[in-house]
Each structure stands twice: as C-alpha cells, then as structure tokens.
C-alpha cells in the first residue's frame with residue numbers, strides 16, 4: 001500500500017503527540033518533597049501508588065520543619081492514599097496560610113479522635129510528632145507491617161474502628177515567626193504590627209501573628225485569666241473566646257464531629273495535663289484515658305488544675321464539652337529543663353514515647 005505525503009505527515013504528527021503525552025504523564029507522577037508548586041489548597045491526588053515515606057521531609061528531620069515542608073508532605077501522602085485520607089482546609093490565617101485537618105478514616109464514623117500540634121508557635125517540633133503518627137498509621141493501614149499490634153489487638157483493626165483528625169500545625173503563622181523571624185510574615189502591614197509588638201528573640205514567639213495566645217482563647221474561665229492586656233508574643237487571651245480563626249476552627253471541628261478523645265501536643269516539660277473541673281462520668285473517663293496515655297508515654301499526670309492557666313483547649317473540651325482531652329507536654333524528658341524550641345536531636349526520644357499514643361487512644365474507645 002502506498003502512503004502519500006499527507007498521510008505520512010499525519011502519522012508523524014500522531015506519533016509526536018503520543019510521545020509528548022507520555023512524557024507529560026511521567027513528569028506529573030514524579031513527586032518531589034521540595035515541590036514548591038503546591039497551592040495552599042489540599043490537592044486530591046487520586047493516583048494509587050505505594051507510599052514512599054522516604055520522600056517526606058518529616059524523614060529528613062529538618063531542625064525547622066516549616067509550613068512549606070508540611071504542605072509538600074501532605075501532597076505526597078495524598079498521592080498514594082486518596083482512599084484513606086481526606087484533607088480539609090479549616091481556615092485561613094491572618095498571613096494567608098491554611099490550617100489543615102487530615103482525616104484518616106470515615107469522616108462520618110461514630111468514634112472520632114482529634115490530635116493536633118503546634119498551637120504554640122515555638123513548640124513546632126510537635127508538628128513532626130503528629131506527622132510521624134499520621135505516617136505510621138498510614139503504614140499500618142497499607143499493611144507495611146501486618147503483624148503490628150497494640151496490647152494484643154491488631155493496630156489495623158484499632159484504626160479501622162475510629163476516625164482520626166490530624167492537625168499537624170494549628171498555628172502556621174506563629175510557627176513561621178518562631179522559625180524565620182519577621183521575614184516569616186509575608187503581609188507587609190502584618191509584619192509591621194509584629195515588629196511593633198515585639199523586638200526580642202522571635203524564636204521564642206508563642207502566639208499567632210496578631211499576638212493572641214491560642215491556648216488562652218477558649219471558653220473555660222476565660223474571663224478570669226489575667227495575662228498580657230495587649231497583643232503580645234504570649235499570654236494575651238484575645239478579645240473574646242474563639243476570636244481567632246485557628247481556635248474557632250478547633251471549636252467548630254470538635255462540635256461538628258462530636259469528638260470523643262482529643263490530644264493537644266505542646267512542649268515542654270514531660271507532663272500530661274488532663275483535669276479542669278470536669279465531674280461525674282467525664283471525670284472517670286478522662287482519668288482512665290489520662291492514666292492509659294501516662295502509662296504509654298511515661299509522662300506523669302498533673303492533678304491540680306488550680307495551678308495551671310485557664311482558657312486552654314483541653315480545659316474547654318473537658319469542662320464545657322465533656323470530651324476527655326489531654327495536653328501532652330512532650331520534650332525535656334531526661335533533663336526536665338525547659339528549652340524551646342526543642343532541638344531536633346530530642347526528636348527520637350519524643351517519638352519513642354509517643355509512637356503508640358494513636359493506638360492507645362483508639363484502644364480507649366473500644
């Protein structure tokens with residue numbers, strides 16, 4: 001059969017289009033942890049691919065695990081696990097960052113757990129703890145270690161019995177200030193306000209970018225808390241409970257999903273706060289839960305709410321919502337000294353103590 005010039009040109013054109021299409025597909029599958037093209041929105045990666053935890057920033061243990069690192073890792077995790085994860089942006093912060101809720105399991109499940117980190121800016125190492133817990137849980141669900149169990153019960157079974165909300169970085173603006181100083185704030189006007197508010201060591205920043213201490217912004221004797229009267233790097237409680245997008249998001253999520261167990265990660269001091277005026281059944285459940293996590297981590301329990309500040313998330317959850325909730329102060333395990341930000345060299349000790357907290361919490365809901 002003879003092929004004319006026109007037919008030959010058509011064939012060459014089709015071949016070249018096919019080749020371009022293939023190379024495009026290959027390039028879109030390549031997931032690099034330093035991919036800066038990620039938008040602030042969660043992506044909905046749908047390509048099934050085995051998860052490669054080696055590609056995550058969390059595994060490279062950066063001293064400053066940043067908001068951009070977090071976004072890149074969320075994107076990577078989603079690529080191979082879209083059937084297990086749902087990522088929801090809860091709110092926008094003053095400096096235009098997102099607070100992300102990564103939901104593991106059925107969002108409509110009837111046993112819901114909340115675990116969050118980095119509410120206090122300089123305590124950003126807790127983001128890595130929460131992310132490592134998430135990665136570990138994904139590995140379990142993916143059958144990486146089929147024999148893994150907790151107290152004789154398959155970890156996979158424990159996870160499948162619950163829904164877990166992981167919020168690795170509740171205060172991304174504050175974390176950026178603690179990690180990068182004024183240059184961590186992108187909005188010019190906001191940067192000026194932060195500069196006017198404080199001129200000390202920005203590594204010690206705890207608040208969000210408008211100077212509200214998020215863990216003093218909840219409706220649990222909020223009116224009685226006396227800290228700073230003005231926006232500040234720490235201990236300013238805000239204009240009213242839940243005034244900040246970061247705290248309003250936690251309040252809304254706790255109410256909407258009927259959260260049944262909550263853990264708020266902080267540093268440091270190697271201690272668990274669990275009590276704030278709760279009574280009756282909530283008191284009994286809270287105490288049992290706290291003792292279980294204390295036994296798991298080796299952190300002792302604090303038993304005197306009068307000695308701690310009011311208006312924290314845990315205080316509101318146990319006192320106003322009836323939800324057994326803990327503040328886990330990790331870090332400082334051996335030296336009992338307070339060093340913030342906790343150096344990354346402490347991470348493995350922290351991880352060893354906290355690696356089964358997810359399973360212990362799920363076990364508590366059996």
Ligand SMILES: [Zn+2]
Nearest residue numbers: 120123266267
């Ligand atoms: Zn804290």
